[in-house]
Amino acid sequence: MRFVAIGGDAAGMSAASRAKRNLNDWDVTVFEQGFDVSYSACGMPYNIADPGRDINDLVVRQARVFKEKQGIDLKTGHCVNKIDRGKKIVSGITLDGNQFTVSYDKLLIATGASPIIPDLPGFDLNGVMALKSLDSGRRIKEYIRARNVNKIAIIGMGYIALEMCEAFRAVGIDVSVVKPRPGFIPWMSPNLSKVVQDEVVKNGIKLYLGHKIMGIEETGANRLRVICEDLSIDCHMVLVAVGVWPNSRLAGEAGLNLGVANSISVERDMTTSDKDIYAAGDCADAYHVVTGKKVWIPLALRANRAGWAVADHLSGQNVQLDGVAGTAVFKTFDLQVARTGLGIEEAKKEGFEPVETVIESRSRAHAHPGSTTIYAQMVGDRRSGRLLGAQMVGCEGVAHRINAIAVALHQKMTVESFSQCDLAYAPPFSPVWDPTLTAANQLLKML
Amino acid sequence: MRFVAIGGDAAGMSAASRAKRNLNDWDVTVFEQGFDVSYSACGMPYNIADPGRDINDLVVRQARVFKEKQGIDLKTGHCVNKIDRGKKIVSGITLDGNQFTVSYDKLLIATGASPIIPDLPGFDLNGVMALKSLDSGRRIKEYIRARNVNKIAIIGMGYIALEMCEAFRAVGIDVSVVKPRPGFIPWMSPNLSKVVQDEVVKNGIKLYLGHKIMGIEETGANRLRVICEDLSIDCHMVLVAVGVWPNSRLAGEAGLNLGVANSISVERDMTTSDKDIYAAGDCADAYHVVTGKKVWIPLALRANRAGWAVADHLSGQNVQLDGVAGTAVFKTFDLQVARTGLGIEEAKKEGFEPVETVIESRSRAHAHPGSTTIYAQMVGDRRSGRLLGAQMVGCEGVAHRINAIAVALHQKMTVESFSQCDLAYAPPFSPVWDPTLTAANQLLKML
Incomplete structure (x- = not known):
């Protein structure tokens, strides 16, 4: 066989x-x-921009x-x-x-x-790259090294674009990001999206949101220009990150x-x-x-x-995969950004009667040194009381917190049931009420 | 009313x-x-040993x-x-x-x-302290300051003792820990307990396990001696941390x-x-x-x-608290130590047919810089397939990971159901298979 x-x-x-x-x-x-x-x-963004690491380490x-x-x-x-x-x-x-x-x-x-490559003039030029396979990563890394690239335009604003922003800035590359849609992270609650946007801008990324892209031109040796309706961006390399x-x-x-x-x-x-x-x-x-x-x-x-x-x-086993909750996390600069389940708009589209809460909590206990803000959003369904999804942004303690909510989604838990969960507490890691519980407690009042 | x-x-x-x-x-x-x-x-251990912080900040x-x-x-x-x-x-x-x-x-x-104070000679001496109320914390902090305490004996080895070990060492105080029972952390899987013990010893704590304590004597001004059957420990202060x-x-x-x-x-x-x-x-x-x-x-x-x-x-609401999963976390030196649910011995005592796995995984993805070892233990029930508990130790990403398992315990999930959960992955935060999933996958093979 x-x-x-x-x-x-x-x-x-x-x-x-x-x-x-x-x-x-x-x-x-x-x-x-x-x-x-x-x-x-997924390790490529962190490797590509670091000349000290061999890409084959991946x-x-x-x-x-x-x-x-x-x-x-x-x-x-x-x-x-x-x-x-x-x-x-x-x-x-x-x-x-x-x-x-x-x-x-x-x-x-x-x-x-x-990778989706827009069907526009110039996207086939040398120096217009997309990241997917290890070989594409290898080509990008070699291109940057061989041509001393220090000015990059990124088209698109997904996970990979945001990870590459950090990676490129870490080695001093000038980065502009341009995308046609006006929203920074469209699937994210605007308050949380704003926190991420501020972090990216604070770290020197030039953001151009809501600019329709017309094409890319070659303007000299190793010189490219991204042409938008109302803007043009000069660079040495273009990273196309509009999705797959x-x-x-x-x-x-x-x-x-x-x-x-x-x-x-x-x-x-x-x-x-x-x-x-x-x-x-x-x-x-x-x-x-x-x-x-x-x-x-x-x-x-x-x-x-x-x-x-x-x-x-x-091999004859009874396999029935549960499915996905859409749980994801990425890091951009000092922020951890995580999500699971449905956003408010997705929930509406799916026929729920969604209610959303957005809270600010802390990463550590009251008066504990090093505590930072955690922003959490949570969505529940008014009709069933079910927990539908959550998003979190913060400098620490976000990446793994989202998993507790992901488990709750697999179990179709109500917000009330989730709010009863006995989660871990110690001052260096959390307030007594974990931010996920605070969000659930707030959401519960609204349902 | x-x-x-x-x-x-x-x-x-x-x-x-x-x-x-x-x-x-x-x-x-x-x-x-x-x-x-x-x-x-819970913030007291971190405050007491830091002369720069006012205890009333808590x-x-x-x-x-x-x-x-x-x-x-x-x-x-x-x-x-x-x-x-x-x-x-x-x-x-x-x-x-x-x-x-x-x-x-x-x-x-x-x-x-x-706090439990053993009914033994000398536990009422000046300088023999226990930590529970803020006022007790205030007295301990003042005692250390006023008498230049730089040699402390801790009796007991619970969360507070382990947190105080780190806190005292951080300000250069010499710390001895003595306890009657031979096991370092008795509720913990021996492999994981060993990891914590090594960390504590590496950081200069003198450990005396399995020494029956007979009493405490005053040997001079600000001088105490903890007397065991086969050992005596000289110090300036004794912290009694045998439980509550x-x-x-x-x-x-x-x-x-x-x-x-x-x-x-x-x-x-x-x-x-x-x-x-x-x-x-x-x-x-x-x-x-x-x-x-x-x-x-x-x-x-x-x-x-x-x-x-x-x-x-x-106020007339229908209240039915779910209960506790025994979820807890503490930090000692560079380690995060977390647990939820039942250990293997507890599970046996409760009539389950428990099976345990202990794995070593990583805190970050393959080849990602800064990755450290995560030790995870997981217990399941052979008869029902249920997940019964877990313990984790590591330098990062332990404190919040345990919460995903706590939620699963509230839901009485099987190990198989938990292993299907869609948890977050990004190279700075996790391997593709989160350590909790790797533990579940391993445990599943044994059930």
Whole structure:
């Protein structure tokens, strides 16, 4: 029996490794179009801007370990371009130009996501870069080094853009950020978004919000200009960080059902509309634990978890993934920014009757040295009393606090139940009432 | 109508403040035997050893604010010594020696807990101190200052002892710790206890475990000697930190039911065996969310929460407190030490079939600078698959991580359900699989 995975990143390699452990007598083959497998993609922002660190430090496990130690037939430089579901074969071409074909009993599509590159003039110029694969990180890092880049324009304002702001500033690079929409972090409660915006501006980032981008021009050797309707920004390099889309073309061409945002539609057991084909990772959708509906929120943990789930299902286990809560955290300068569940606008759209509270609390106890402000937002549903989501911003103690709320969302807890939780308290770490409890107590009064 | 609270600390003042807000036409009277109300008791270790900080910084709200701004009839220096349930009056004596009597419609006993002082020779000597009230903290701080204390023996090894170790070492005081039992932190998994012990020893604390204490002698002016069976420790001051017991004598003499560890037995609505008398805070018991049984775990959050619950019940709300998970955290030197739920021995005693895993994980992602080891223990029940408890030790990211598990315990989640939770990930804060998830994944294999 042969299990074939297309894509050798988080989901693909997690599935292949676990499948080989679970089912030692199966052939496990992975096709990866690049040459890097199993690396910390999310670690790239922190590495790229630091000339003292080798980007290959981000590799968690070398390709040869998978091949030699784990017995996985890992084929890098292999680009699959067709799935024949009738014959149960995949075929493609190597980077050397050789055709290949292999049959499968079970197939996993783990083709990930790709950066969105706006279809505008100049986005194909040399020096206009996007960050996704380790190889793209390698190219960006080398570009900055080789050309002494010290002026960068970032287009877009997502997690990666905000992380790169900090990373670039840390090595003294001048950074301008431009985006078409007027809101700084649109999914965030305006009070909290303002706190993050102030931090970014305080650290010397030039922000240009609400400027429609027309294109990019080359103005000289290593000189680029981002052209907006009413503004132009000169720089040495442009980082395009407007988001990603799922690599679902292969699945779509094979006739598999696509769902939210064109991602591959999967059941809780990770199977697609073809029971012999799984999809996992950034190319696939998932259930949202709050709404019970399908969403496409491509993040690292669920990719790893989905990879394992595929291997477990393959070996006959009853797999039913709970889904995602949309829990995420990032760091920008001195701030930790975290979220889980639904924002107020999302909650309205989903048919809830949402009520929101925004509080300011402290990271440590009354009179404890080093205490800083924690800003917390919490959303509940007036009809059911359910906790729907939360957002937090602060200098410390935000990144892990959000997890308590994420667990509550998985359990569909009410705000009242959550407010009763016995959370940890000691003066160096929290007020007696943890900020998450203070938010819940406030929200409870409004429900 | 009159609501009377005996005790003006966390539970008493929380109840009184909220009662006055909820029921403005009621008389609210609080009797406090000392003169400090509403202060951060848990903040004392960090303040005492720092000569640069005023201990009164720990006062959250002055007595006069409760009286003048909130309209609470707060009587400090008033020691209640009798409750007459038939006549519904309490009586006592002021520090000036005046008798007082007042009637109540509803009464709250919030008399707290007192340090256990072993009944051994010399524990009444000058310089043998215990830390509980702000006034005791004030005396200790003044004693150290006035007598240039630079050699302290601590008897006992609980949270306060460990916090005081750090605090005393921070100002260069020589610290010896002695305790009769051989285990360093008996409730903790030995591997994790060892990590904390190594940290304490590395920071110059002299540990004497398993030494039976016979008494304390005075050996000169400001000179004390702790005498053990096989050891004696010379010092300038002794801190007794062997634990606390509930101040339940008043309740017991009034014929109210006492429960676990002689604490006052209360229902989920905070009433005692007399429906007109509540008890809350360190003097009262609570339900444990894992076992459903009564426990006595005196900690600050539940005292505040119970105080509010009393006021809410008083004003006719349906109050049913969930109970405690035994969640706690403390800091000693560079380590954060946290727990929630049951340890393996407690779980056995409670009739579970517990299985334990102890893992080592990282505080940050692979290859992320500044990453340190996180040690996590997790206990599950083989029969039901339920998550029963966890313990964690590490230099960062422990204090708040434990809360996610605490929420899971409130919800009686299985280890499998918890392992599915969508927790936050970003390289500066966590590996992709949060240490709590790694522990759950490992434990799942063993169940």
